[in-house]
Amino acid sequence: MSDFLERGNLLWEGSRMMLPEHKQAIRAQNEREKHSPAPELDVQELEELGRVATHSLTHSTPVHIVYWENGYDYKLIATVEQVEPQKQQVTVRESKDLRKTIMFDQLKSIERI
Template sequence: MKGNKLTPGSNLRWESSRMILPEHREQWLRHQQEQKKAKKPELDPQRWEELEWILADAMRDSRSLHFTFWENGFFYDITGTCHFINHEQQQFHIQTKDGVKYLKFEHLVHIE
C-alpha cells in the first residue's frame, strides 16, 4: 500500500519546511555580502611617507602606477598616472585609459 506525504518515514512530511520567504532570502544574501567585507586598513605615518616618495618619483617622471584602494568593504585596483594631488579635497586625480578617476586619501591602501 502506498503511503501519503504524512506517512512516517516519508521525507515529504517536512517538505514545506524547505520553503524560504523572499524577505528572508534577501536578508540572508545581504548578510552573506556583509560577511565578505574587509575592514578598512589604517596606514601608519611611516607607510604614508613611503607612499609619498613613490608617488613623488612617479609624478616627476610621469610614470604609471598601480593603486590599491579600499571602498565600502572591498579592495579595488586602478592603474594610471597621478597628474594632480588635491590637498583641499584630499584626493588624487589619476589619469587612466578610461578617463580621470578621483581617489580619496583615506581609501588608499598601496601604491606600486
C-alpha cells in the same frame, strides 16, 4: 544493510524549501561580509605611498592602486597626474578620458607595476 539506510535522506528530500525571506537574509549577510573597514595607515606606510606616487608623477609610469570607498575596496591601474598635500588628495588618470580623485585617507596601497 537495509534499503532505508541506503537511500539516504530521501524521505524528507521533497520538503526542503527556501523561503524568499531566507534568500534575502543570506544575500544581506553576503553583502555585509564584502564590506571592509576604512584603511588606517601609519606614517611609514603613508611615506611609502608618497614615494611611489611621486615616482609615477615624475616618470609617468603606471601604478596599481587599491583604495576604499563606501565600504568596498576598489583596484585600478593608472598614472598619478597630481598630488595635492593641502587638499589631502591625489588625482590619477586611468585612460585618456577617465580621471579619478582619491583622498589620502581612502588609499590602501600604491604599488609599482
